[in-house]
Amino acid sequence: MTGGVLVQSQLPLPLVRRGKVREVYAVDDDTLLLVASDRVSAFDVVMKEAVPYKGAVLTQMSAFWFARLKSVMPHHLLTADVDVIVERVPALVAHREELHGRSMLSRRATTVPFECVVRGYISGSAWAEYKKSGTLAGEPMPKGLLESVQLDPPIFSPATKAEQGHDENVTFDHVVQGVGRLTAERLRSASLALYEAGRDYAAKRGIIIADTKFEFGTTPQGELIVIDEILTPDSSRFWPADRYEPGKGQPSFDKQPLRDYLAELKSQGKWNGEAPPPSLPAEVVQATSDRYRDAYRRITGKELA
Numbered sequence: 001m002t003g004g005v006l007v008q009s010q011l012p013l014p015l016v017r018r019g020k021v022r023e024v025y026a027v028d029d030d031t032l033l034l035v036a037s038d039r040v041s042a043f044d045v046v047m048k049e050a051v052p053y054k055g056a057v058l059t060q061m062s063a064f065w066f067a068r069l070k071s072v073m074p075h076h077l078l079t080a081d082v083d084v085i086v087e088r089v090p091a092l093v094a095h096r097e098e099l100h101g102r103s104m105l106s107r108r109a110t111t112v113p114f115e116c117v118v119r120g121y122i123s124g125s126a127w128a129e130y131k132k133s134g135t136l137a138g139e140p141m142p143k144g145l146l147e148s149v150q151l152d153p154p155i156f157s158p159a160t161k162a163e164q165g166h167d168e169n170v171t172f173d174h175v176v177q178g179v180g181r182l183t184a185e186r187l188r189s190a191s192l193a194l195y196e197a198g199r200d201y202a203a204k205r206g207i208i209i210a211d212t213k214f215e216f217g218t219t220p221q222g223e224l225i226v227i228d229e230i231l232t233p234d235s236s237r238f239w240p241a242d243r244y245e246p247g248k249g250q251p252s253f254d255k256q257p258l259r260d261y262l263a264e265l266k267s268q269g270k271w272n273g274e275a276p277p278p279s280l281p282a283e284v285v286q287a288t289s290d291r292y293r294d295a296y297r298r299i300t301g302k303e304l305a
Contacts, residue, residue, distance in 0.1 A: 004097070004098075005038050005050045005052050006035075006037045006038050006050070006055060006098060006102065007037060007038065007039060007050045008023070008037055008039070009023045009035045009037065009095075009098060009099075011023075011025055011033070011035070011091075011092065011095055012091045012092075012095075013025035013026060013027065013033060013089070013091065013092075014026040016032065020039060020041045020046055021036055021037055021039055021040075021041075021054075021055070021058070021234065022034050022035060022036050022037065023035045023037065027088075027089055027105065029108070030107065030108055031078065031105060031106065031107065031108060032105075032106050032107075032108055033085070033089070033092075033103060033104070033105055033106075034059075034103065034104045034106055034228075035055075035099065035102060035103050036054075036055035036056070036058045036059045036102045036103075036229075037050070037055050037102075038050035038051050038052060038053070038054045038055045039054075040054060040255055040258060040288065042255060042258050042259050042262050042277075043259075043262060043266075043273050045273070045274065045275050045277045046275075046277070047258070047277050047280060048276070048277060048279060048280070049279070049280045049285050051255075051258075051285055051288050051289050051292065052285075052289045053289050053292060053293050053304060054288075054289065054292050055101075055102040056101040056102050056304050056305075057232070057233065057292040057293060057295065057296045057304065058102075058229055058232045058233075058234055059080060059101060059102045059103065059104055059229075060080065060101060060296065060300075060304060060305060061229075061231070061232045061233075061295070061296050061299060061300065062077070062080075062104070062229040062230050062231075062232055063077060063080040063104065064299065064300050065198065065230045065231045066226070066230060068197075068201065069194055069197055069198065069226075069230070072190075072193050072194055072197050073190050073193065073194055073224075073225070073226050074223060074224075074225045074226070075225055075226040075227070075230070076106040076107045076109055076217065076225050076226065076227040076228075077104055077105075077106055077107075078104075078105045078106055078107060079104070079105050080103065080104045080105075082096055082099050082100045082101070082103060084105070085099060085103055085105050086099070088105065089105075101304060101305055106227070107219060107225070108219075108220075109217025109218055109219050109225055109227050110217055110218050111161075111215065111216075111217045111227065112179060112183075112187065112215070112216040112217060112218070112224075113160070113161055113178060113179075114158045114159065114160065114161060114170070114175055114178065114179070114187070115158065115159040115160070115161055115167050115213045115214075115215065116156070116158055116187050116188075116190075116191040116213060116214040116215070116216060117156070117157045117158060117159055117169075117191075117211065117212070117213045117214075118154050118155070118156055118157070118191050118192055118194075118195035118211060118212055118213075118214070119136070119151055119154060119155045119157050119210075119211040120150060120151055120154040120195065120199055120208075120209065120210060120211060121148055121149065121150050121151060121208070121210040121211065121237075121239075122136070122141075122145055122147065122148065122149055122151055123147065123148050123210050123211065123237060123249070123250070124211070124237065125169065126157065126169075126211070127147050127148075129169065130145060136155060136157055136169070137157045137158070137159075137169035137170060137171055137172075138169070138170070138171045139171060139172075146246050146247045147246070147247060147248055147249065148210070148244075148245075148246045148247065148248065148249065148250050149246045149247075150246070153192075154192060154195055154196065154199075156172065156188045156191055156192055157169060158170055158171075158172065158174070158175050158187075159213070161215075172184065172188065175187065175188075183224070186224055187216060187224075190214075190216070190224065190226075191214050194214060194226065194230070194231075195209070195212055195214075198212070198230075198231045202231075202238070202299060203241065205298050205299055205301070206240065206241050206242060206298060207238050207239065207240065207241060207253070207295070207298055207299065208238070208239040208240075208241050208244055208250075209231065209236055209237070209238060210236075210237035210238070210239055210250070210252075211236065211237050212231055212235055212236035212237070213235050213236075214226055214230065214235075215227050215228040215229075231299075233252075233253050233254040233255075233291070233292055233295045234254065237250075237252055237254070238252055238253040238254065238295050239251065239252055239253075240253070252291075253291050253292070253294060253295035253298070254291060254292070254295070255288050255291070256288075256291065257284050257287035257288045257291065258280065258284055258285075258288045261280065261281070261284045262277075262278070265278055
């Protein structure tokens with residue numbers, strides 16, 4: 001069921017890869033099954049405890065956005081309906097409850113080797129770089145910017161995809177060198193269009209999408225599509241609009257309670273920031289789960305299926 005906690009799926013399909021959050025399975029030559037667990041990481045370390053509803057939020061919010069933004073950019077999602085999934089893949093019938101609400105049947109695509117980040121506000125690693133050098137991904141920025149201030153127009157700020165550790169911000173020219181100018185320009189225009197459409201919708205729901213990252217892939221026919229997840233609390237910074245105050249960090253609808261708890265342990269010398277992680281109090285896990293579910297409700301206007 002959606003509310004059940006899933007730490008790791010084990011399905012009777014070939015495992016393509018296991019990430020920090022998702023398992024990806026091969027269904028056939030054209031189709032993949034993505035299963036979002038409730039694992040959670042912070043400071044690049046996966047915690048021992050899982051966060052209830054997290055995988056369902058990531059999956060169902062992505063499905064919501066894929067449907068809403070399909071006119072902006074085609075995507076990989078075929079269905080997130082578990083009944084359709086188990087009908088198409090009979091080997092999964094016994095795993096129906098495990099997959100409910102957290103699985104996506106998707107088109108295969110060759111992944112573009114860059115994270116396509118769009119920043120509408122300066123925060124996180126962008127703010128850290130700006131404070132240090134006055135640049136963002138190596139590009140000079142105006143002087144005198146405040147933390148969390150809006151960037152108008154939004155900035156395409158790509159990054160390398162890191163299997164371990166942090167992604168590294170790179171220049172647009174670096175992307176051009178990697179994939180060619182035409183593809184780089186398509187990635188930039190698609191990322192900005194998706195962000196702006198999502199930002200404008202979320203604003204009506206009382207949420208600021210400060211920044212986000214998209215992943216793209218190409219189909220065997222050469223079509224560029226959005227893949228993985230889109231505009232979720234894991235891939236984006238969501239801020240409550242009614243509490244926005246430029247000049248400082250903002251509260252967010254993600255794993256902030258977890259990060260705050262771990263940051264306090266690090267400041268006290270009780271954790272070195274490396275594996276193994278410390279145990280998490282139940283109230284921190286619950287507060288993190290509540291943030292994810294609140295983001296889903298605010299964005300979609302619905303409860304989890």
